Amino acid sequence: MKIRLNEDAETVRVIKEGLKKKGGYCPCRVEKTEDNKCMCREFREQTADPDFEGYCHCGLYYKEK
Numbered sequence: 252m253k254i255r256l257n258e259d260a261e262t263v264r265v266i267k268e269g270l271k272k273k274g275g276y277c278p279c280r281v282e283k284t285e286d287n288k289c290m291c292r293e294f295r296e297q298t299a300d301p302d303f304e305g306y307c308h309c310g311l312y313y314k315e316k
Contacts (some may be wrong), residue, residue, distance in 0.1 A: 252314065258308055262311075273302070276289065293308055294308065298314050
């Protein structure tokens with residue numbers, strides 16, 4: 252398993268800017284809860300699945316098999 256940043260540098264820049272503005276919480280989510288703190292709970296659970304391959308909710312990270 253490998254987790255990497257999105258290959259699109261502009262996407263990474265915009266999302267990281269949003270994370271900074273929201274204090275580390277996913278810029279795509281309204282609520283500021285621990286579940287939405289980057290790396291969000293949804294993506295951590297997805298990475299635990301050996302069959303999952305894809306992007307996190309906001310598109311910052313990509314999990315490869």
